[in-house]
Amino acid sequence: MEIFLQQLVNGIVLGSIYSLVALGYTLVYGIMGLINFAHGDVVMIGAMVTLTVIRLLSGSGLPGPLVVLCGLGAAIPFCMMTGYLMERIAYRPLRNAPRLAPLITAIGVSILLQNVAMLIWGREYLSFPQLLPAHAFPFLGASISFIQILIVAGSGIMMACLSILIRKTRLGNAMRAASQNAEVATLMGVEVNSVISITFMLGSALAAVAGMMVSAYYGIAHYDMGFLLGLKAFTAAVLGGIGNMEGAMLGGLLLGIIESMGAGYLGTLTNGAMGSNYQDVFAFFVLILVLIFRPSGLLGERVGERP
Amino acid sequence: MKTLAKYAIPAAILCILPFLIDAAFGKTWVRIVDFALLYVMLALGLNIVVGFAGLLDLGYVAFFAVGAYLYALLASPHFGLHLPFWLVLPLGAFAAGLFGILLGAPTLRLRGDYLAIVTLGFGEIIRIFLNNLNAPYNITGGPQGIDLIDPVRLGPWSFGHSVYAYYFLFLFFVLFTAFVSTRLQHSRIGRAWIAIREDEIAAEAMGIDTRNVKLLAFAMGASFGGLSGGLFAGFEGFVSPESFNLMESVMILCMVVLGGMGHIRGVIFGAILLSVLPEALRYVGPLQQSVFGRIYIDPSSLRMLLFGLALILVMLMRPAGLWPSPTRKRELSAKGETARHENTNVYDAGR
Amino acid sequence: MPDARLLEIENVSKHFGGILALTDVSLSIEKGEIYALIGPNGAGKTTLFNVITGIYKPDSGSFRMEGIDLSGKKPSMMAKSGIARTFQNIRLFSNMTALENVMTGRHCRSKSGIIGAIFRNGNNRTEEIETEEKAMHLLDYVGIRKHADMLAKNLSYGDQRRLEIARALATEPKLLALDEPAAGMNHSETDSLKGLLERIRSDGITILLIEHDMKLVMNLCDRLAVLDFGKKIAEGKPGDVSSNPLVIEAYLGGS
Numbered sequence: 042m043e044i045f046l047q048q049l050v051n052g053i054v055l056g057s058i059y060s061l062v063a064l065g066y067t068l069v070y071g072i073m074g075l076i077n078f079a080h081g082d083v084v085m086i087g088a089m090v091t092l093t094v095i096r097l098l099s100g101s102g103l104p105g106p107l108v109v110l111c112g113l114g115a116a117i118p119f120c121m122m123t124g125y126l127m128e129r130i131a132y133r134p135l136r137n138a139p140r141l142a143p144l145i146t147a148i149g150v151s152i153l154l155q156n157v158a159m160l161i162w163g164r165e166y167l168s169f170p171q172l173l174p175a176h177a178f179p180f181l182g183a184s185i186s187f188i189q190i191l192i193v194a195g196s197g198i199m200m201a202c203l204s205i206l207i208r209k210t211r212l213g214n215a216m217r218a219a220s221q222n223a224e225v226a227t228l229m230g231v232e233v234n235s236v237i238s239i240t241f242m243l244g245s246a247l248a249a250v251a252g253m254m255v256s257a258y259y260g261i262a263h264y265d266m267g268f269l270l271g272l273k274a275f276t277a278a279v280l281g282g283i284g285n286m287e288g289a290m291l292g293g294l295l296l297g298i299i300e301s302m303g304a305g306y307l308g309t310l311t312n313g314a315m316g317s318n319y320q321d322v323f324a325f326f327v328l329i330l331v332l333i334f335r336p337s338g339l340l341g342e343r344v345g346e347r348p
Numbered sequence: 349m350k351t352l353a354k355y356a357i358p359a360a361i362l363c364i365l366p367f368l369i370d371a372a373f374g375k376t377w378v379r380i381v382d383f384a385l386l387y388v389m390l391a392l393g394l395n396i397v398v399g400f401a402g403l404l405d406l407g408y409v410a411f412f413a414v415g416a417y418l419y420a421l422l423a424s425p426h427f428g429l430h431l432p433f434w435l436v437l438p439l440g441a442f443a444a445g446l447f448g449i450l451l452g453a454p455t456l457r458l459r460g461d462y463l464a465i466v467t468l469g470f471g472e473i474i475r476i477f478l479n480n481l482n483a484p485y486n487i488t489g490g491p492q493g494i495d496l497i498d499p500v501r502l503g504p505w506s507f508g509h510s511v512y513a514y515y516f517l518f519l520f521f522v523l524f525t526a527f528v529s530t531r532l533q534h535s536r537i538g539r540a541w542i543a544i545r546e547d548e549i550a551a552e553a554m555g556i557d558t559r560n561v562k563l564l565a566f567a568m569g570a571s572f573g574g575l576s577g578g579l580f581a582g583f584e585g586f587v588s589p590e591s592f593n594l595m596e597s598v599m600i601l602c603m604v605v606l607g608g609m610g611h612i613r614g615v616i617f618g619a620i621l622l623s624v625l626p627e628a629l630r631y632v633g634p635l636q637q638s639v640f641g642r643i644y645i646d647p648s649s650l651r652m653l654l655f656g657l658a659l660i661l662v663m664l665m666r667p668a669g670l671w672p673s674p675t676r677k678r679e680l681s682a683k684g685e686t687a688r689h690e691n692t693n694v695y696d697a698g699r
Numbered sequence: 700m701p702d703a704r705l706l707e708i709e710n711v712s713k714h715f716g717g718i719l720a721l722t723d724v725s726l727s728i729e730k731g732e733i734y735a736l737i738g739p740n741g742a743g744k745t746t747l748f749n750v751i752t753g754i755y756k757p758d759s760g761s762f763r764m765e766g767i768d769l770s771g772k773k774p775s776m777m778a779k780s781g782i783a784r785t786f787q788n789i790r791l792f793s794n795m796t797a798l799e800n801v802m803t804g805r806h807c808r809s810k811s812g813i814i815g816a817i818f819r820n821g822n823n824r825t826e827e828i829e830t831e832e833k834a835m836h837l838l839d840y841v842g843i844r845k846h847a848d849m850l851a852k853n854l855s856y857g858d859q860r861r862l863e864i865a866r867a868l869a870t871e872p873k874l875l876a877l878d879e880p881a882a883g884m885n886h887s888e889t890d891s892l893k894g895l896l897e898r899i900r901s902d903g904i905t906i907l908l909i910e911h912d913m914k915l916v917m918n919l920c921d922r923l924a925v926l927d928f929g930k931k932i933a934e935g936k937p938g939d940v941s942s943n944p945l946v947i948e949a950y951l952g953g954s
Contacts, residue, residue: 328465549790552778
């Protein structure tokens, strides 16, 4: 029972990070019908920029949490800029090209970001200094750390803000209109180009926060951390129903829980033949199963090729 | 007489090429050329999937891995099996094709971008399994991989580690894959592939069972990958999960895209260019050392960086690749005014 | 007298979300006739086309081709069963030549596979030659043989329309379904299209036509049906339909 609760807690924490990243995929997909392969790498850039600022400020005597906030304050605009440029340079010129073209440039952007990061920050794992309180609280036999609470609360707040933004503001209206039908939205006076730019920037801001959370949680950052994280977050978005915001949040949480339960119990289930080293495989099987049995995801529309 | 010259001269050049290269640059470069030939095979295989049928496969290297590991398992001291290469090689191609069908069957009815991400995941999964299937039973050798793989042997004669012998073996298989690709392209099936790439709805309305035809492309491409994998294992004598990472898939994709999707000669050109050119980047390190006194840019990350950049730039500026197909060229010379339209809009219409 | 009916559509309905695109549409097309489908924009004509060519599955109702129920089958099956179509906004294989486009249309009437393609055995070679000959003949038939080697996307608009018809004919259809073939054509192009369609009919192929050019429809078709808001409101010979008050209402009054 303790293992179960502990894995549940871990799963929810992991899941809230997935949700944040999955939202980035879903927002862009909802408006442009494009899978932005490079989104995971924006998360990585977020982590790297946060860490760079933290290292600069770590000798300054400022309190730890403030230093982390400063890092985040630098990472968010930096990632938004990255997202903006990415869309402007690599995707916008290809908006009316066949589907294959933007997919290939998206791969190109992802490779480019990873290798630029490797040139700047090197091949080694960067460690996240101990700036946030490390103590843990007991909870029904499981233990919850301060960082875990921070992650769940932080992503909850981010998602609530995003929901309000999309449901209650003019910008949100424009975004929803553009995702329904870009042509009609243009006729109605929506600046589709700027809506798309803003969507990329919003997704990238969420990615920056997720990047900070991941590196704080695991204590490390690495130039190719974005790849697997991106793949999993995409799976989460598909699981929930791509293009659907609530779906991305639900899918993220579910995937986090599935993964951490799987990692916790696989060893016992298979008598030690397979262990937590197969953790990364679960997301993929979930993806395949969803695509076979419910390609629309839990809350979404169909994704088949039919018009 | 003319046809003789047309075939005999290139054949003669190809035959003496490795010796010329050895004389001019040394044996290392013959080895590089051998690898270039392997990449040509891989690129031609991926070209069937991406170039002809228009399906983006981002985990192509997984099929390469299947062929290589099958060869390693069946012809090495690992299990004590030493099956002959003429048996293992087709088996590897077949197994890879089977994996292609297993992966394609549930996913090919989905939209192209889903296929891309599923294949991407598949590539990673294969690698994770290769890395971890050393316990409780040691199947793949784990991260260390499998060593001491039998070299290719024809009758009593072993290829050993002769870069020349493998050059001719690979050349034979390159010609074989190029021949098969060309034949397929100009066939009923090839036309169906290209039709699907151009407009899937219209293709289906013409009576093409798109799902089966796509699956066929996927399986064909995969078996080419498996074939090259087997050859790789025999040549290297050693396989490990390291050799089959995502970057390899991206590199092969890059060769296809840069050379010219769907154009066989373009793809061959792209594969040779991208496997030989990065070798020149090796000199970037020492050059920096001698000029600046230290290494600022790591050559291997520079290589991947340039690949990423190439993918973006080619798609933006020359979507038909550096060497577009001859039909297009004929059109270009026939009608000057369409030339600009050609270059910017090659895959555009019908959407 | 043998059964003259080629295609029978019975009570077909189709909705998208809350919108009823087709409500209980029934009609039957006889062998050898030119049957037109007219109606205001959004009346459901193209939806009906998409149903009988397998792109949409009907929510209810069915349709039969020569007595065989085809409702809900895949588009590729429809082509094999003898229904070929063109598209309202031309959908050619742009980067293939005109000849290759038509050869692709022969896909469902030929059967060479991978092995045949690689080894080019006797059967395969005969079939390839036959495919190319037939395709050439069809290009000639629609009058664009001289452009056989041009990429489809570089043909003029009128020639693209013709190429689409040739490609559809290559599937050896019993029923040729044309979605606004005269759209965007000038007078002389429309006239020569009319000649082509009459010739196709005289060669024994039944034609189902969606068209907005009333002059063409009235001069060409044997019978027609009028759709409005997804319902069939009239059917009959051109003269009778054009004097039908419901039809006049749908075209002139109302929406």
